[in-house]
Amino acid sequence: MRLNSWFGRNRNDQPCKRVGLRRLIPILILGIGALSLFYHYALPHLFRLRFHLGLSRYDLGFYGFAPSQRYHSFNEQSPIVQISPAGAKCDQRYTFLAPRGDSVEHPGPMIIDAKGELVWMKNNWGTTQDFKVQHYKGQDYLSYWQGDEEDGHGRGSWYMLDSKYTPQYIITPAGELEGDLHDIQITVNDTAILSIYEPIPANLTSVGGPEEGWLYEGVVQEIDIESGELLFEWRSSHTYPPEDSYQELAGKGHERTLGFDYFHMNSVDKDDQGRYLVSGRHTHTITCIDSNGEVLWTLGGKQNDFTDLSEGVATGFKWQHDARWHGENQITLFDNMVNGAAFNTEASRGLWLELDLPAREAKVSQRYDHPLGIMTVSQGNLQVLDTGNVLVGWGHSSAFTEFSHDGEVVCDTHFGASAYFNFGRIVSYRVMKGSWVGTPDTLPDIAMVGDSVFVSWNGATEVDSWVLEVWDGENIENMTFNAVDKVERSGFETRIPFPSDDGISYYRVAAINAKGEVLGRTEIYSPQQAVAEDTSFGPPLGVTAIMLFSLVCLLYGLYYAVSRRKAHIGALYQLVRSKEDDSDSERGGSSV
Incomplete structure (x- = not known):
């Protein structure tokens, strides 16, 4: 018996070739189309990714592109920041920024403290930019x-x-x-x-x-x-x-x-x-x-x-922002080096330039580079602090860095995942530092959740502690309240344990400054006004969900491709009995 009789047609069989080509052409067309789509739409976004060794879970996006903090007593949310290096000695004054972008629910001006805790924010219509103290x-x-x-x-x-x-x-x-x-x-x-x-x-x-x-x-x-x-x-x-x-x-x-x-x-x-x-x-x-x-x-x-005395850096800045005077012959600026969606290999930086005006000569006195080599495609600023340090806001990249005058990183703060900086999911045109005293004419806000009272006061900078006061239960027309607990202010929102005494009918919370003076009180509330526990309280895991979904799709795709390949091979190499086999079977003989 001919061995090829067990395998159907041989490789020289013309009809088999025609069938194979007919199947190959649409696959080839689909492949070219997929490569074209990948090149024009996926590849540019892959180049935007900024993965490298040493990224934290925060910077990898495990908590979202723009990790945010929600509150019980306040309806807005604020960024959760990451500060490095460990033990960083950031300037203790307030930071002024105006976050916006696709990952920002309510854009507007915002003040945060040196720990990244919210101090004040306002939900503005339209766009808000250039937020600072003047x-x-x-x-x-x-x-x-x-x-x-x-x-x-x-x-x-x-x-x-x-x-x-x-x-x-x-x-x-x-x-x-x-x-x-x-x-x-x-x-x-x-x-x-x-x-x-x-x-x-x-x-x-x-x-x-x-x-x-x-x-x-x-x-x-x-x-x-x-x-x-x-x-x-x-x-x-x-x-x-x-x-x-x-x-x-x-x-x-x-x-x-x-x-x-x-x-x-x-x-x-x-x-x-x-x-x-x-x-x-x-x-x-x-x-x-x-x-x-x-x-x-x-x-x-x-x-x-000007003649450049610094190998082209002093006059070769590109797409720059925020040029400022510092004395008669010194200026600072933020040198973007890149514009819009275009990317190059040169990172953005802050520059301090010294000018010899009579000789028309310029040189770099100091430069300020981000440790990650950020390419800021738009926005950005440089602020010289009165301490001698320099603050650089990275604009389109959600970070700001405090440097010593000599260019050493003192404090680096991210308010978005750095692996995705180039996507601009959360940005701030400028980031500034400064002193500020806020005395809002609103009342503090509270919410009772479970057996705790949560209190906050948007914009109040002078609150040192909170005092829980309860009604003595005697004269409802001229109510008298007694202090039952005092808790040190802890961030924007402070938790106060509520007494287990069932006889409490009404309560309020007083804001106290460092001198022990009452700055303001909340409205009067009843314990029956407690709200249900917010089980969604905490940072979002959107990027993690996307990664898991993509991984499942990839694994399923590999499994499907392998299983289809096995089935295809099995179909190609089925044993086919020839007429000679049938004859041998009838004679009771064998062809082998």
């Missing part, structure tokens, strides 16, 4: 921009809140212009320097655009806060033409509402000599302007006036 007429105010964001800039106003968190000033530009989200600086002369974007008609043929096109011009205004009087104005188009930009036109410039953002002004500053400092992100320039509006010099970009 001084005006001898008083501290919280200032921030709030409005709508469109096409990379803002349309809104700046708000100044007093210690009771009440808006005292709402600032808008002079004329018919709208305030941009990037910056407001209150000067020692009690004026405000504002950043503004204005669409203007422009000839864009030099950058491949239309002759009758539209340009977003950067406008600096200094106004009197009380009267709104315009004191100074400077416009970017008077100095920088469209071809000075490093930003691609990308189809923009044909409509007024979709202008070419060629300059992208993102910070304005003024020193005690009256010189203005303007950062143009898309032209890679820092511009010094005198009080008459004359440009004194340009650092960086295509009109650079």
